[in-house]
Amino acid sequence: MKDKNNINQILKTILISFVSGMLGGLLVIYVVGYRPNNTSINKYESPKLVYDQSKHAGLMTGAFNMVKDSVVSVINLQKTRKNNLFTDIFGSKNDKDTLQTYSEGSGVIYYKNLNYAYIATNNHVVADSDQLQVILSDGRKIAAQKVGTDPETDLAVLKVNSKYINQVAKFASSKNLVPGQPVIAVGSPLGSQYATSVTQGIISAKSRVVNVVNDQGQVTNEATVIQTDAAINPGNSGGPLVNEQGQVIGINSMKLSRSGDGTAIEGMGFAIPSDEVVNILNQLVKNGKIVRPKLGIRVLDVTDLTRKDKKRIQLPNNIQEGVAVFSVDSGSSAAKAGIKAKDVIVQIDNDKIDSVASLHSKLYKHKIGDKITIKVIRAGKYVTLKASLQ
Structure with missing residues (x-):
C-alpha cells in the first residue's frame, strides 16, 4: 500500500510539472507574439x-x-558695374555693366492671345528694372516686357510670348466678399526656390484703408485693400488671392509685420481688390499709364508744420489738420481756381481733407474735367473756391 501511494505521488508531481510547462510556453507565446520561421524578437520590421x-x-x-x-515668379534684373582694383581707382571706359537679380516677386497670367500673354503684378516688384524675366510653373524661364505701371495703386502689367502659356486665371468681383470667407494666397515667398507656394486663410476685412508709403517713407496715398490672415511673405507680392472657385479676387501687395510701437504682428496681409485691379490693368494695357487729375500744387500736412510756420500763414489755433499749400504751378487747375501759397485746404466738396493722403484719395476718385468745390483757410478766414480738374 505504501509503494502504491509513492507511485501516485510521483505521477501527480510529473503531471503538475507537465501542465506548468505547457502553461509557461503558452504565456511566452502570448507575451512576445507568434513569430514564424523562428524570427528573432529583436529584428526590425x-x-x-x-x-x-x-x-x-x-x-x-x-x-x-x-x-x-x-502663377509665375517675376525676376527683376538690374545692371551692376563690373569693377576691379584698377577701375575702382582710375576708372575705365571699357567697364561693362552686368545684369544681376535685384529682387523677386510673383505675378499671375490673366489673358492670352495668339502672340502674347499678359501678367498682373505689383509695381514695386518691377520698379527700376533693366530687364525682366518670369519663371513659369514648369520651371521654364522666359523674357518679359513692361506694358505699363502705376505706382499709385502699386500695379503693373507685363507681357510674354504666349507660346508656353497653358493656363490663364480668371478674375471674380471683390464687391461681395465677406469676412470669414476662405481664401488662398499663391506665389513665390522668399523667391523662386519656393515658387507656387500656397497658404490658406480667411478674409479678415473686405475693405480696409491703409496708407501707401513711397521709397522716401512719405505717405502718398490711401488705399482700400482686402485684409487676410493667409500668410503673405516677401516674394508673394504680385501673386493672386484666390477664392474657393479658383478665381482671383485680389493681388497680394503688402503685409504688416510690426506696429508703430514695434510690436510684432502675425496674420495681417493685404491685397488690392480685383474690381480695382481689372480697371487699372485695362487702362495700363490701353495707355501704358494711368492719367489722373491733379490740382498742380505742392503741399504738406498741417501736422508737419512748426509753430512758427502756422503763425506765418495765420492758421487759427483750433485747426489741427489739413493740407498746407506752399507753391502753385502756373496755369494749373489750382492757379485758375485762385488757390494761393499759404492756403490750407480743409475740404473738397463735402469731404474733410485732413492729410495729403486724403487729398490724393479724393482727387483720384474724379476724372479729368470734373468740377470740384474747395474750401481753404486763408489768413485765418474760410474761402470757398471752384476748380476744374486738369
Missing part, C-alpha cells in the same frame, strides 16, 4: 504603407489646381 482612404483632398485643393499654372 519595416512598417507597411497602406492606401490613403481619404474621401477627398483639402477644400481649397481644387481652387489651387485652377490657378497654379497661371
Whole structure:
C-alpha cells in the first residue's frame, strides 16, 4: 500500500510539472507574439504603407489646381558695374555693366492671345528694372516686357510670348466678399526656390484703408485693400488671392509685420481688390499709364508744420489738420481756381481733407474735367473756391 501511494505521488508531481510547462510556453507565446520561421524578437520590421482612404483632398485643393499654372515668379534684373582694383581707382571706359537679380516677386497670367500673354503684378516688384524675366510653373524661364505701371495703386502689367502659356486665371468681383470667407494666397515667398507656394486663410476685412508709403517713407496715398490672415511673405507680392472657385479676387501687395510701437504682428496681409485691379490693368494695357487729375500744387500736412510756420500763414489755433499749400504751378487747375501759397485746404466738396493722403484719395476718385468745390483757410478766414480738374 505504501509503494502504491509513492507511485501516485510521483505521477501527480510529473503531471503538475507537465501542465506548468505547457502553461509557461503558452504565456511566452502570448507575451512576445507568434513569430514564424523562428524570427528573432529583436529584428526590425519595416512598417507597411497602406492606401490613403481619404474621401477627398483639402477644400481649397481644387481652387489651387485652377490657378497654379497661371502663377509665375517675376525676376527683376538690374545692371551692376563690373569693377576691379584698377577701375575702382582710375576708372575705365571699357567697364561693362552686368545684369544681376535685384529682387523677386510673383505675378499671375490673366489673358492670352495668339502672340502674347499678359501678367498682373505689383509695381514695386518691377520698379527700376533693366530687364525682366518670369519663371513659369514648369520651371521654364522666359523674357518679359513692361506694358505699363502705376505706382499709385502699386500695379503693373507685363507681357510674354504666349507660346508656353497653358493656363490663364480668371478674375471674380471683390464687391461681395465677406469676412470669414476662405481664401488662398499663391506665389513665390522668399523667391523662386519656393515658387507656387500656397497658404490658406480667411478674409479678415473686405475693405480696409491703409496708407501707401513711397521709397522716401512719405505717405502718398490711401488705399482700400482686402485684409487676410493667409500668410503673405516677401516674394508673394504680385501673386493672386484666390477664392474657393479658383478665381482671383485680389493681388497680394503688402503685409504688416510690426506696429508703430514695434510690436510684432502675425496674420495681417493685404491685397488690392480685383474690381480695382481689372480697371487699372485695362487702362495700363490701353495707355501704358494711368492719367489722373491733379490740382498742380505742392503741399504738406498741417501736422508737419512748426509753430512758427502756422503763425506765418495765420492758421487759427483750433485747426489741427489739413493740407498746407506752399507753391502753385502756373496755369494749373489750382492757379485758375485762385488757390494761393499759404492756403490750407480743409475740404473738397463735402469731404474733410485732413492729410495729403486724403487729398490724393479724393482727387483720384474724379476724372479729368470734373468740377470740384474747395474750401481753404486763408489768413485765418474760410474761402470757398471752384476748380476744374486738369
